[in-house]
Amino acid sequence: MAAAGGSSRGAAALASELYEKCRSKYSEDHLIYQQDLLSLGVIPNNDLNLLLECTQSLVDQKLFRTHQDKDDRLAWKLISQKDAERLQNLSPNESLIYDVIHSTGRAGIWIRPLKARTNLHKSIIDRCLKSLESKNYIKSVQNVRFPGRKVYMLAELTPSEDVTGGAWFTDGVLDAEFINVLSDFIEHYVSKRSWYEVPTSRTDKHHAKRQKVSGGDVKSDSEKQYLPFPAGYQHYPTVKDITAEVNKVGITPVTLNDESVAQLLDMLCYDNKLVALNNGLNYKAVKKPNNVRLASKTRGEGDTAVANEQFEAWLGRNGMVEAPCGQCPVFKLCQPGGAVSPENCEYFDSWLEKALGF
Numbered sequence: 001m002a003a004a005g006g007s008s009r010g011a012a013a014l015a016s017e018l019y020e021k022c023r024s025k026y027s028e029d030h031l032i033y034q035q036d037l038l039s040l041g042v043i044p045n046n047d048l049n050l051l052l053e054c055t056q057s058l059v060d061q062k063l064f065r066t067h068q069d070k071d072d073r074l075a076w077k078l079i080s081q082k083d084a085e086r087l088q089n090l091s092p093n094e095s096l097i098y099d100v101i102h103s104t105g106r107a108g109i110w111i112r113p114l115k116a117r118t119n120l121h122k123s124i125i126d127r128c129l130k131s132l133e134s135k136n137y138i139k140s141v142q143n144v145r146f147p148g149r150k151v152y153m154l155a156e157l158t159p160s161e162d163v164t165g166g167a168w169f170t171d172g173v174l175d176a177e178f179i180n181v182l183s184d185f186i187e188h189y190v191s192k193r194s195w196y197e198v199p200t201s202r203t204d205k206h207h208a209k210r211q212k213v214s215g216g217d218v219k220s221d222s223e224k225q226y227l228p229f230p231a232g233y234q235h236y237p238t239v240k241d242i243t244a245e246v247n248k249v250g251i252t253p254v255t256l257n258d259e260s261v262a263q264l265l266d267m268l269c270y271d272n273k274l275v276a277l278n279n280g281l282n283y284k285a286v287k288k289p290n291n292v293r294l295a296s297k298t299r300g301e302g303d304t305a306v307a308n309e310q311f312e313a314w315l316g317r318n319g320m321v322e323a324p325c326g327q328c329p330v331f332k333l334c335q336p337g338g339a340v341s342p343e344n345c346e347y348f349d350s351w352l353e354k355a356l357g358f
Contacts (some may be wrong), residue, residue, distance in 0.1 A: 015054040018042045019063050022078055031067060031075040062087035065099065086137055093120060094128045100153050101138055106159055108141060108151030182251060183264060184292075187273050189245055191285035191292045193237050198225040226288040237281035239265065 021040045026032055034051065037043070043051045055076060058064035064086040065077045079087070083102070100117050101109055109117075115125055131154060132138045140150040141159045153159065158206050229235075237245075243261045246252060265283055268274040275284045285292065325334070334340045 011050060011053045012057060014042055015057040018054050019058055026078060028078045028080060031069060031077060033073065033075050071306060093124055094131060097125065097128045098132060100136060104153065104155060104156050108153035108159065110149050110151050169194055182246065183268060185251055186242055186246065186264060187268060188292045189242065189286060190237055190283050191287060191289045194285040195226040195228055195288050198227055224290050236277060236284050238282055273349065
């Protein structure tokens with residue numbers, strides 16, 4: 001009996017060493033086969049019986065999961081110490097359900113396939129799910145493709161875009177206002193890089209300045225002249241350029257990735273607002289910057305406060321503080337036609353162009 005106890009203690013020590021070696025070499029998603037374990041040099045003389053004793057010990061401690069691959073070969077996956085502690089405190093049914101949910105990753109699992117995979121009664125599954133949620137081990141998420149279904153996943157995971165719908169959905173509902181605001185911004189950004197402004201004379205510039213401060217209607221933008229870049233021009237913006245600009249200006253509450261922006265670019269192409277060039281490598285705007293701005297302004301007259309907030313974010317929330325006028329020491333002397341006037345102010349145009357982006 002003493003020899004058996006000594007063998008058991010030896011197997012426990014070898015199992016611990018085997019786990020640490022696996023953790024340093026393999027990820028939790030990696031399938032570990034018998035030959036992989038033997039190659040670690042932990043099991044003396046490649047003793048298969050001793051190896052199975054060690055792996056069973058790790059399975060009992062919830063540090064290994066058993067798996068069968070598509071060829072019905074036995075394999076194992078690592079379980080982190082954190083997950084192992086969770087599983088040790090769960091009932092057998094809770095542990096089984098947790099394992100199935102864990103295996104689905106960020107996609108999660110609906111209750112019907114969960115029932116099929118665990119072969120448990122629905123009342124038992126419901127009770128276990130409620131217990132796991134109360135312990136904050138799992139969470140339920142609404143699936144945008146199937147609004148009547150809830151999918152379950154580990155609490156610390158971020159749902160995949162197939163579940164949430166990506167950046168264009170808020171609480172499972174398509175955020176049309178957000179899409180419209182962002183579409184306007186992208187179209188204007190691409191347009192500024194698709195057309196170049198024809199220089200105007202000094203007299204025309206002074207006339208435009210006077211219009212900016214008379215009646216509050218910026219008419220000079222519509223009078224600007226633009227021409228397309230010549231054939232062979234290679235510097236139209238790419239998806240990465242557009243994504244970087246969107247994230248830089250902070251117009252979105254989250255950081256967008258290239259895939260999300262590419263979806264929006266496809267929509268703008270279908271709407272005949274953009275044209276994809278070089279098999280989607282670059283994008284060119286159909287309208288000139290002043291026409292894009294005018295169309296956006298006209299459509300925005302009926303928008304809600306959300307769109308207005310986004311517009312204010314581009315322009316600046318306090319114009320008199322940010323504009324040179326609010327900090328000008330001779331502001332009281334400034335008047336149209338005077339020695340100091342908007343017509344000859346060298347700072348006003350540069351600020352306005354920077355704020356409006358054209």
